[in-house]
Amino acid sequence: MNSQELFQASKQCIPGGVNSPVRAFNSVDSDPVFIARADKAYVYDVEGNQYVDFVGSWGPAILGHNNPEVASEIKKAIDNGLSFGAPTQIELELANYLTNHIPNLEMVRMVSSGTEATMSAIRLARGFTSREKIIKFAGCYHGHSDSLLVNAGSGALTQGVPSSAGVTEGVAKDTLVAKYNNLNSVKELFEANKGQIACVIVEPVAGNMNCVPPEEGFLQGLRELCDQYGAVLIFDEVMTGFRVAFAGAQEVYKVNPDLITLGKIIGGGMPVGAFGGKKEIMEKIAPLGPVYQAGTLSGNPLSMTAGLTTLKLLNKEENYQQLKESTEYLLTGLKDLASKYNIPFYTTQVGGMFGFFFTDKEVVDLEMAMQADLSKFKTFHKFMLNHGVYLAPSAFEAGFMSLAHTKADLDFVLEVAEQAFAQLA
Ligand SMILES: Cc1ncc(COP(=O)(O)O)c(C=O)c1O
Numbered sequence: 001m002n003s004q005e006l007f008q009a010s011k012q013c014i015p016g017g018v019n020s021p022v023r024a025f026n027s028v029d030s031d032p033v034f035i036a037r038a039d040k041a042y043v044y045d046v047e048g049n050q051y052v053d054f055v056g057s058w059g060p061a062i063l064g065h066n067n068p069e070v071a072s073e074i075k076k077a078i079d080n081g082l083s084f085g086a087p088t089q090i091e092l093e094l095a096n097y098l099t100n101h102i103p104n105l106e107m108v109r110m111v112s113s114g115t116e117a118t119m120s121a122i123r124l125a126r127g128f129t130s131r132e133k134i135i136k137f138a139g140c141y142h143g144h145s146d147s148l149l150v151n152a153g154s155g156a157l158t159q160g161v162p163s164s165a166g167v168t169e170g171v172a173k174d175t176l177v178a179k180y181n182n183l184n185s186v187k188e189l190f191e192a193n194k195g196q197i198a199c200v201i202v203e204p205v206a207g208n209m210n211c212v213p214p215e216e217g218f219l220q221g222l223r224e225l226c227d228q229y230g231a232v233l234i235f236d237e238v239m240t241g242f243r244v245a246f247a248g249a250q251e252v253y254k255v256n257p258d259l260i261t262l263g264k265i266i267g268g269g270m271p272v273g274a275f276g277g278k279k280e281i282m283e284k285i286a287p288l289g290p291v292y293q294a295g296t297l298s299g300n301p302l303s304m305t306a307g308l309t310t311l312k313l314l315n316k317e318e319n320y321q322q323l324k325e326s327t328e329y330l331l332t333g334l335k336d337l338a339s340k341y342n343i344p345f346y347t348t349q350v351g352g353m354f355g356f357f358f359t360d361k362e363v364v365d366l367e368m369a370m371q372a373d374l375s376k377f378k379t380f381h382k383f384m385l386n387h388g389v390y391l392a393p394s395a396f397e398a399g400f401m402s403l404a405h406t407k408a409d410l411d412f413v414l415e416v417a418e419q420a421f422a423q424l425a
Pocket residue numbers: 113114115116118141142143144203207208236237238239263264272273
């Protein structure tokens with residue numbers, strides 16, 4: 001069956017034909033291509049078409065797809081059994097690796113997804129502070145747990161349901177929403193809810209309203225406000241961890257959160273999540289403390305193996321230099337082409353994470369991201385897809401560079417982009 005036939009068949013038994021809404025390509029008015037395999041910087045659809053991939057499984061494929069060493073370690077681990085529901089040495093090794101390399105991560109608990117990581121971190125912050133309310137930012141996405149699916153980014157935005165049906169008012173009322181890059185909006189919420197805010201959770205580089213970096217002083221300001229009002233600061237580094245720098249956004253911006261959530265890259269492409277931080281807070285988690293959290297497949301040996309192997313391969317300064325330079329090369333090329341064809345175009349980048357918007361204005365928050373020209377994005381996306389470039393199928397997702405992208409790949413992408421811009425002009 002080709003992609004179209006597979007999509008039609010999938011719609012009969014999977015809601016919308018997909019297992020995660022953004023994959024349906026609704027916001028680019030297209031149908032998804034069904035992927036048969038991936039290798040290095042490429043994904044291949046069921047018809048054998050090759051695409052240069054900037055989705056990278058939504059971030060984890062930072063080494064490129066199908067890395068031989070990661071694959072070989074997973075194959076070895078398979079021979080020992082798939083899952084035991086009991087402690088293993090490999091989860092200790094990954095936990096040690098994470099606590100040794102990430103500042104402020106004194107203890108860490110493994111889970112199976114980023115959603116579980118943020119949901120558990122929020123519960124922990126509430127248990128630790130004995131407070132109920134939380135602050136999040138409009139356009140930030142932290143997975144699909146109820147309290148965080150309020151004014152959320154990513155697929156929630158493009159489906160037109162930033163605050164999902166099914167989230168009760170009782171739950172939603174405890175989630176207060178501030179504006180990204182706007183410290184006053186955070187201060188106002190703290191003032192209006194004195195002694196009630198358990199935590200502030202933030203994507204230190206927002207990657208679910210497209211890519212929106214923090215302005216200078218924003219993260220530091222959050223740290224100060226949390227200290228002033230006795231709230232826990234949570235950096236959701238599910239996307240940025242090991243992506244924007246080896247030690248994540250903390251390394252780039254030098255701000256210390258109390259709790260950190262991780263996912264994506266630390267599973268090397270296998271399902272994973274983790275949350276951790278200060279020992280005094282983490283010791284409130286069961287079985288040490290009163291905050292319950294558990295998981296049948298938590299610390300799964302295949303995920304731990306894939307993650308640890310990936311991190312060890314990644315841990316070289318020159319890798320991060322390469323990711324940064326490749327991304328700069330791509331974005332500079334795109335900007336030059338857009339300007340050649342008089343197309344308003346604005347780009348953002350932190351290391352190997354990037355975004356582009358069809359606008360001539362600086363984008364610092366969700367409001368600005370939503371003002372960019374979505375119809376131009378759709379046309380651009382469709383053209384790129386039809387000519388072998390796989391971009392995230394939404395104007396509200398970040399792009400991801402991998403170490404497998406070569407200059408030849410990027411030159412190919414720029415050639416295609418020139419034709420796309422020419423069509424838009
Ligand atoms: C910043 C951030 N946090 C949390 C999540 C949720 O992770 P998962 O999809 O693994 O549940 C995502 C992505 O989905 C994310 O980008």
